[in-house]
Amino acid sequence: MNNPLGWIEKDLAHIRDKKLFRALTELGTGQSPDITIDGKRYVLLASNSYLGLSVDPRVVGAAGRALGKYGTGSGGSRLVSGSTDLHRELEERIASFKSADAAILFSSGYLANIGTISSLIGEGDMVYSDELNHASIIDGCRLSRADIRIYRHLDSGHLESQLSSDRNRKGKRLIVTDTVFSMDGDLARLPRLVELSESFGCMLMVDEAHATGVLGERGSGATEHFGVEDEVPIVMGTLSKAIGSLGGYIAGSQGLIDFIRNRVRSYIFDTSLPAASLAASIAAIDIIENEPGRREHLWRLIKMFKSGIGDIGLTVLPSDSAIVPVLVGGAGPALEFASALRENGVYTPAVRPPSVPEGMCRIRATLMAGHTEEHVEIALRAFKSAFETCMK
Ligand SMILES: Cc1ncc(COP(=O)(O)O)c(C=O)c1O
Missing domain, CATH: 3.90.1150.10 (Aspartate Aminotransferase, domain 1)
Known part of the structure; x- marks a missing residue:
């Protein structure tokens, strides 16, 4: 057969x-x-692990202590099985590190991107995405069922012409970009993207996966590097690279974070991060800020x-x-x-x-x-x- x-x-x-x-x-x-x-x-x-923190004894020690106190697994989604002081503390630390009102954790950066993008926009909406964006952004755009416009890498002129030609379209619009591109290592021109998003009334979301810990005086990322921390409303990042642990996050207004907690499927229907990873991330952010x-x-x-x-x-x-x-x-x-x-x-x-x-x-x-x-x-x-x- x-x-x-x-x-x-x-x-x-x-x-x-x-x-x-x-x-x-x-x-x-x-x-x-x-x-x-x-x-x-x-x-x-x-x-x-750009700062070598996944093997730093202070990070490893913090993870070990949390493991001893809370055990290995978190037991389920935080909304069902309960949250811990470490989840709350890490979200507060991320919010202050990223100069945002609030932050929310995901089990990975991949889940943060696919869940958030596909909840911010839907059928009839429009998303503008740099051609070299990470796979998790691409998948989030596809999952959303919004119309997708790919603009040439770093070409804000091309993006502007797409935005202009869609000026009279109904529906929400989102511009989304890596800040440091994962395979090319170059930087999105955030100030120009902020201008375009403001003049065309679009949401702007940036992915700080490879910028966090590496760029900016405090190591907060590309939004800090370009001085646009207050102007980018949706900031995604991962805890798995310079922070040396595991997990993803979105930082933004309290309203955005409440929306995610209530609407985003990859947050609601996914087991939350275990304590060892949370404690490792907190210890790593301490080191990034202080060293x-x-x-x-x-x-x-x-x-x-x-x-x-x-x-x-x-x-x-x-x-x-x-x-x-x-x-x-x-x-x-x-x-x-x-x-x-x-x-x-x-x-x-x-x-x-x-x-x-x-x-x-x-x-x-x-x-x-x-x-x-x-x-x-x-x-x-x-x-x-x-x-x-x-x-x-
Ligand atoms: C730009 C970018 N965004 C998101 C992700 C996904 O993050 P994570 O590895 O935490 O799932 C990656 C990781 O490879 C990445 O390079």
Whole structure:
């Protein structure tokens, strides 16, 4: 009889043919600058734990104490199984960190985006989305059933012309963007987006996943960096990157947060974060606020790495964050480049479609505050050797 799942093998063969098959690499350590794979040491250049906080003893200690007090799981949705002082405290800390009236937690950034976007807008409404927005934003837009307009990456002129041509449309309108783009590391021009949202009467939502902890004097993110904290009404972020833990959040007015608590399905119908993650995030925000030196060190390393990569002759996309995308081209060459890096003691995988457009495969190198200049030197030597082996 015909196997109803037989198509899966064909699909997998197609993925393999295109050199797009994905497999896991098991690390023997946490997200530290030095990791092990099969007992061998590598420099980790692929973590979003930009400040190294997921392995900071103070963060780990706070998580351990919360684990001892509350146990492993939260038992269910907060609306059903109850909330804790840690949920409340973390929401208050996020609100003050993001200079907002209030904040609300989700179990992941992905859930924060899909649930919030699809509740803010619906059929008959309109959403304007940067073409390089994260998958969770794209999925939130699709789930909303609103009409979607994709504007060219960072092209506010293109966005403005879309907004103008829709001027007489009925329904709500939302502009949504990453602040730091996850694969390119560049920055949305928030002041211009604020102007456009105000002059066209649109809601504005930004995703601070890769900006939180890295940008701004207090490390609050791109809204702080651009001085538009009071002008962006819907701010999303994740606790899983520089904050080193797990979870997502929305920060904004008390009304927005009450609306989310009452309307957003990925909040209402999802088990809440466990205590250990909450306590880890609180401890990490303390460190981000009190130790600006970590961020300063990270920025020194970013500059050193980017300048070294340029000297090698590799093409780096113009990023403004801890994400340094080194362009390689096709999927096959990108895999070879990543494997040459690994032979030279550096772990950072090739990024291929659908994460990036075809022909734009890259090594997405990410720096962490725990790296030293010596780590960067090792990384640069590995990139030079990979360049000579694979691209000359
Ligand atoms: C820009 C952006 N938004 C949202 C997310 C989702 O966040 P999380 O990993 O917490 O689900 C990510 C993570 O990959 C991201 O890069």
